Amino acid sequence: MLSSLRVVLVNTTHPGNIGGVARAMKNMGVGQLVLVQPREFPGDAAFARAAGATDILDQARVVETLDQAVAGCQLVVGASARGRHIPWPVVDPRQLAEQVAAVFANVVADVTAELPQVALVFGREDRGLTNEELHRCHRHVHIPSDPAFSSLNLAAAVQVICYELRMASLAGEKATANPQGEPEPHWGTAWDIDSASADEMERLFVHMEQVMTDIEFLNPDNPRQLMTRLRRLYMRSHLDQVEVSILRGILTATEKALKKQEGDHV
């Protein structure tokens, strides 16, 4: 899906912004860049801001008209500020990503089908797209910025929209790779060590309660909520086996230190 997305920049003034757009696209895995009458391209400023996304700049197509830029596209989406006087279907970047993903979901089943082409059209830094240009789009996409300061940098706008498209694409891949819906890893990242088992946790709490008593932090005649609070803390943290070993080690070291001092002086 991402490789079929085409970013179209209309009449960009600053070549640095073209470079910033290329970087944002490549970060998100979006491949094709089309420039409609850029004021200055190619140039050093574009390559400097691209920070390595030079392949996207090298392969960028420069064309004369928006029509040429969006030729062959089944879906054309224009970036828009609010409040054009003729209302047009407008989506936020997340809704756009859902709609684009839906377009691709329909064709993925048929391997012989050509992938649909989608164009994301961005206007001039200072004035955006003209009404005429906006009227060539199926949809408008509006980033819900603060109305008091609503104009995003061009590369920042491309970044946000490509980010949403990438999120939708990754969600689609996960759904395909993992149709049963296996649970996500517990802390959002693969952990290097297995979680502690329930019985390991219970042995930890028995040991902890003993040491809390030894250091006179817990009064067995008036235990209050201490062990409950410690349990809640360590249970919600979902300890792994090394962490349990460390905590057990701390408890053992505390006991030893107490005994050693006794021994030193007896």
Add this chain to the structure above:
Amino acid sequence: MLSSLRVVLVNTTHPGNIGGVARAMKNMGVGQLVLVQPREFPGDAAFARAAGATDILDQARVVETLDQAVAGCQLVVGASARGRHIPWPVVDPRQLAEQVAAVFANVVADVTAELPQVALVFGREDRGLTNEELHRCHRHVHIPSDPAFSSLNLAAAVQVICYELRMASLAGEKATANPQGEPEPHWGTAWDIDSASADEMERLFVHMEQVMTDIEFLNPDNPRQLMTRLRRLYMRSHLDQVEVSILRGILTATEKALKKQEGDHV
């Protein structure tokens, strides 16, 4: 919620990026900028790229240390590339926004409560945050970029993350109008006690390291990964203030027990 978000930039090299960050923040309605030892600030390049977000630059605080930057914050989130060798809880920007919204959903009901402070910490353009800096965070946030070209421009990364936070904030406003759809609170239930602040956590770790040394569980000449693993455990657990008091109490009781036995026998 957005006004309580603090963007912290550590050792930024290019002042233009600071301006780009200010613009991205203001577009999304995020208010506070803190700079830890920027190479050059203030300066013309920052104001040029800010494109009118000069109030954010004017009010930016410049500090010497990350500790100063995150003081008073109940949630500290570090922007991270993948693949640190000790895994830390990592979320994508959308999950982060849900978690931050949950933190605020808990306090919104109580109009007398102080709003929680949340820090979003971003590292150097070329190297990101150091491991030590990342270990001061409750969570890491990773933008799921293309692994083959993963490094976003600093302002672009701030843009994506602030965009997600704004989307969650706007969804929260809608939910307030429609209280059936409120986001889940932080641990799936309303918490009875405020979260500990970043500085309370740092004092806890200093105390812990001292006691670990006293009981000879930590060898200062060969500390290995002990404090890192303890940090990860207690940061991801998101300790509340009573829990920090309990852990400090355990450390103090351990010291006392050691001294008492010394005293008994001297």
